[in-house]
Amino acid sequence: MVEQTEVTLDELRHLVSERALTGETVLLNMGPQHPSTHGVLRLLLELDGETVVNCIPDIGFLHTGIEKNMEAKTYEKAAVMTDRLDYLNTSGNNLVYCLAIEKLVELDVPPRAQAVRVILAELQRIASHLVWLGTHALDLAAMSVFLYCFREREMIMDILEMCGGQRMMSTYFRPGGLWRDVPAEFEDAVRQFLRVFPRRVDEYEALLTHNPLFLERTRHIGVLSKEDALRWGVTGPALRASGVPHDLRKAMPYSGYEQYDFEVPTHTEGDTYVRYLLRVEEMRQSVRIVQQALDKLPYGPVRSNNRKFVPPPRSELGHSMEAVIHHFKLWTEGFSAPAGGVYVAVESPRGELGVYLEGNGSPKPHRVYWRTPSFANLQVLPLIAKGHLVADLVALIGTIDIVLGDTDR
Amino acid sequence: MGIEQKLGNMGVVTMRLEDAVNWGRTNSMWPMLFGLACCAIEMMSAQASNYDMSRFGMELMRASPRQSDLMIVAGRVTRKMAPVLRRLYDQMPDPKWVISMGDCASCGGVFNNYAIVPGVDEVVPVDVYVAGCPPRPEALIHGIMTLHEKVRGEKIKDWS
Numbered sequence: 001m002v003e004q005t006e007v008t009l010d011e012l013r014h015l016v017s018e019r020a021l022t023g024e025t026v027l028l029n030m031g032p033q034h035p036s037t038h039g040v041l042r043l044l045l046e047l048d049g050e051t052v053v054n055c056i057p058d059i060g061f062l063h064t065g066i067e068k069n070m071e072a073k074t075y076e077k078a079a080v081m082t083d084r085l086d087y088l089n090t091s092g093n094n095l096v097y098c099l100a101i102e103k104l105v106e107l108d109v110p111p112r113a114q115a116v117r118v119i120l121a122e123l124q125r126i127a128s129h130l131v132w133l134g135t136h137a138l139d140l141a142a143m144s145v146f147l148y149c150f151r152e153r154e155m156i157m158d159i160l161e162m163c164g165g166q167r168m169m170s171t172y173f174r175p176g177g178l179w180r181d182v183p184a185e186f187e188d189a190v191r192q193f194l195r196v197f198p199r200r201v202d203e204y205e206a207l208l209t210h211n212p213l214f215l216e217r218t219r220h221i222g223v224l225s226k227e228d229a230l231r232w233g234v235t236g237p238a239l240r241a242s243g244v245p246h247d248l249r250k251a252m253p254y255s256g257y258e259q260y261d262f263e264v265p266t267h268t269e270g271d272t273y274v275r276y277l278l279r280v281e282e283m284r285q286s287v288r289i290v291q292q293a294l295d296k297l298p299y300g301p302v303r304s305n306n307r308k309f310v311p312p313p314r315s316e317l318g319h320s321m322e323a324v325i326h327h328f329k330l331w332t333e334g335f336s337a338p339a340g341g342v343y344v345a346v347e348s349p350r351g352e353l354g355v356y357l358e359g360n361g362s363p364k365p366h367r368v369y370w371r372t373p374s375f376a377n378l379q380v381l382p383l384i385a386k387g388h389l390v391a392d393l394v395a396l397i398g399t400i401d402i403v404l405g406d407t408d409r
Numbered sequence: 410m411g412i413e414q415k416l417g418n419m420g421v422v423t424m425r426l427e428d429a430v431n432w433g434r435t436n437s438m439w440p441m442l443f444g445l446a447c448c449a450i451e452m453m454s455a456q457a458s459n460y461d462m463s464r465f466g467m468e469l470m471r472a473s474p475r476q477s478d479l480m481i482v483a484g485r486v487t488r489k490m491a492p493v494l495r496r497l498y499d500q501m502p503d504p505k506w507v508i509s510m511g512d513c514a515s516c517g518g519v520f521n522n523y524a525i526v527p528g529v530d531e532v533v534p535v536d537v538y539v540a541g542c543p544p545r546p547e548a549l550i551h552g553i554m555t556l557h558e559k560v561r562g563e564k565i566k567d568w569s
Contacts, residue, residue, distance in 0.1 A: 032493055035442045035472040039449070040490060061490045062446055065524035080519060087447035131450065134457075150457030157454075168447060168543055405446050408487075 015056050016046045025053055032061045036139045036394040039404030041378075043397075045390070052393055055385040057378055062408040070368040074334030075101055076175060078365065083169040085370060086406035088128040091120045091160070092348045094173035099254055100344040100357040101175040104337045107309050113177035113302045114256045118293045119190065120163065120172065121255075121346075122286040126197070127156040128349035129279050133204060136276070136398035140217045145207050152200050155193050162186060176310040177303030187294065194291055201283055208276070218273040222384040222396040225270060232383070233376040236351025238400055241278045242270035248347040260292045272399040279401075282349075309335045334363035341367075350374055350401055374406035427565050434478075434504065435466075435557040441477035442470035443497065445484030448511040448543040452483045455546035465553060474500040479556070480533070481549075485513035486526045498533045506560070508552050509535045512542045 009021065019025045031042040040061035046054035066085055070078040082093040095117055102109060109117075134149035157167045163182050164170025172179050208214045224234070229242040239246055247264040249257040265281035267274035304310050311330045312323035337359030345354035351373030360366035377400045384400075385393050444452060456462050456470065471477040474497045486494055498507070509529050512518035515538045517527035529535060536559060539552035 032490065033441075033443050033474075033497055035470075040445055040493075061487060061493070062485070063487055063489065063524050064446075064485055064520055065522040066520075069520060069522050084447060084519070087450060131453075135453075147458045150454060151459065154454070154457075154459045167545060168450065 012044070015044070016054050019048070019053070020046050024048075030393075031058075037397055038135060038402060041397070041402065041404055041407075043381075043393075045393070047390065050389050050391075052385050052388055052390060055382045055393065057381055059375075059378070059404070059407050062404045064405070064409060066409050067368050067370060071365055074363045075337060075365060076330070076334060078368070079174065080169075080171050083171055084405065085409060086348065086350070086353070086372065086374070086403050087168060088131055088403050089124055089348045089350070089353070089406075090168055090170065091117075091124040091173065092346060092353060094171055095121050095255065096344055096346045096348075096353050096355050097357075098173045098175050099346065100342055100355045101337070103342045103344055104340070104357055104359055105175075105309055105335065107176045107306060108304050109177050109255075110301045110304065111256070111298045112181075112300045115293045115297050116163075116178055116182055116302065117173055117255050118257065118260070119290050119297075120160065122290045122293075123156045123159060123190070123193075125349045126283050126286050127153050129283050130156075132279065132349070132398070132401050133276075136395075136401075137208060137214075139394045139398045140214060142208065142211075142214065145204060148200070148204060148207070152193075152197060155189075155196075159186070159189050159193065162189060174303065174310075176306065177301070181302045187297070190290065190294055194287055194294070197287055198284065201280060205280060209280075215273065217392070217395055218276060218399075219271060221272045221388060221392050222399060223269070223271045224380060224384050226268075228380065228383060229270070232380045234351070234380055235373050235376065236348070236401075237275055237278050237282065238377055238380075239351065240264065241267045241275040243268040248345055248352055252345070254344070254346055257289075260289045262286075262289050272395055275399050336361055336363050337365070339366075343371075345371065348373055350403065350406065351377060353406075370409055372406045372409060374402040374404070375409075378402050378407055427563070428561075431561045431563055435560050437466045438479045438506075438553075438557075438560075439469055439471050439477045440467055440479040440481050441474055441497070441501070442472045443474075443480065443483070445482065445486065445490065446513070448483035448514070451543045451546055452481060452510065452549060455549045460546040460550065462550065462553070465550070465557070467553065474498075475502065477501060478505050479508065480505065481508045481510050482514040482529045482533075482535075483510045485511075485518065485520060486529045486532065487524050488526060491526050491532045494529070495532050506536045506556055507533050508537045508539060508549075508556060510539045510549055510552065511544055512540060515540065518542055 025046050025048045028045045031037040032040040042058040044056040066081050070081050082097045083090040085093050130149040130153045134146035137145035161167045164172035224242050226243045229239050245264050245266040262285045265278050307326045311327050316323035339361050341358040343356045345352050354371035356369040358367040385396050509515045514529045517525050537552045537556045539548050541548050
């Protein structure tokens with residue numbers, strides 16, 4: 001099993017320029033183990049001195065076979081796999097998968113569950129952006145921002161742990177609602193976070209926004225034009241920084257996003273610096289959404305009581321034969337979904353995260369296809385990297401915010 | 410712990426060479442900056458403000474395998490990654506240790522399919538396994554302290 005295939009220059013002929021074959025330019029391998037590739041991305045670089053002539057991403061080092069694995073599990077149990085796709089946006093992955101199942105089998109979600117989903121998805125967006133900001137700044141040699149960002153991220157992790165019992169892979173969203181109601185301390189913890197967080201964002205901005213070193217490294221670097229962004233299917237902050245105000249939370253609202261008042265920050269320059277500004281602004285907007293959702297968090301059940309799809313609560317099993325039957329049926333066989341396919345997409349921190357779910361009448365999905373934003377966004381890296389220095393390439397990998405688990409699945 | 414107890418304070422400390430070397434090795438273990446998947450994020454958390462792994466002399470993650478002596482396999486190892494991982498391990502100078510962080514690296518975890526190596530111990534020898542999906546930063550720190558304990562117990566004859 002442990003054998004590495006060697007690639008000859010001849011096999012790369014169609015990828016590199018003519019100058020590489022004569023030895024005028026140098027081929028250099030970057031990754032899969034590299035501090036700045038944000039995981040196991042491998043880049044084959046063709047360099048003229050220090051300038052990038054060609055950049056060829058080689059992905060698949062984290063190909064996990066999640067899509068195939070999900071076909072072997074029942075609908076509810078497959079939800080566990082979704083966390084592991086984009087591991088910075090675990091709640092968002094759960095959310096899109098649950099929305100797809102709910103659309104496929106026409107399951108209702110109580111309003112309280114929807115509001116909690118929005119709160120947690122937005123907190124997860126903030127946590128994801130914090131990891132992005134910390135590592136992006138780290139790549140550009142600003143070490144302290146990383147420590148600041150992870151301090152606030154821990155607050156969010158504590159909230160997620162409080163709800164789902166796990167810091168990252170909580171699988172807290174289930175088809176038809178939530179696994180259980182949020183604990184009593186939830187509201188206070190989120191309010192505490194909302195109280196301190198806007199000031200902390202100011203702190204990050206004080207460190208970076210007007211920092212000449214940071215400006216030097218990010219301004220006019222990796223400009224992505226509006227046309228190119230649209231042509232390559234770029235979504236999320238990278239698209240919005242290029243001047244297209246497309247956000248699925250506004251364009252195709254789900255989970256009651258239409259009730260919340262928030263803005264979609266947009267810039268037109270399309271360079272690394274405005275992508276930074278945009279994500280910082282998105283964190284502020286997420287705070288607004290969480291605030292509104294928390295203020296009008298309704299009381300009531302957190303999971304649908306459609307017993308054909310949602311197991312009965314433990315308390316009912318002692319006195320209801322019907323509940324025992326449903327419990328047994330749902331945990332052994334699972335529920336069946338009708339034949340047919342649905343596509344549902346949500347706005348993940350990285351862009352449009354979609355899932356195409358196809359049922360065939362059995363309790364297991366026939367096909368699960370993930371449209372992951374990192375995969376589409378990574379395609380523009382060669383485009384925006386051309387002509388920049390190797391040192392800038394590090395900034396560019398950071399700015400398109402890829403998660404390799406999301407790219408390779 | 411030897412002669413100075415009998416002769417009083419002579420300004421010197423005597424100890425076995427083994428203990429001195431092992432003490433040195435445990436207190437400045439340089440892990441390789443090498444994240445694979447989800448666990449890498451928790452590994453970063455363990456390094457960051459709240460958990461602060463520098464308390465164990467481990468704040469310096471080296472990006473090059475040539476400069477590191479601890480490989481933390483943080484995440485799922487795919488069949489495509491396994492040869493790369495082995496090469497990185499071979500590039501590390503002796504003495505070297507491996508921590509398998511998380512369920513995927515230890516046994517394949519929730520993935521039982523064509524793409525994932527069912528345990529990184531098929532590729533490299535593992536010293537400490539840390540359970541969890543992903544393990545909490547405290548669990549990783551516990552794993553590291555377990556490794557330290559193991560290193561402290563090493564004998565001269567094991568060094569070669």
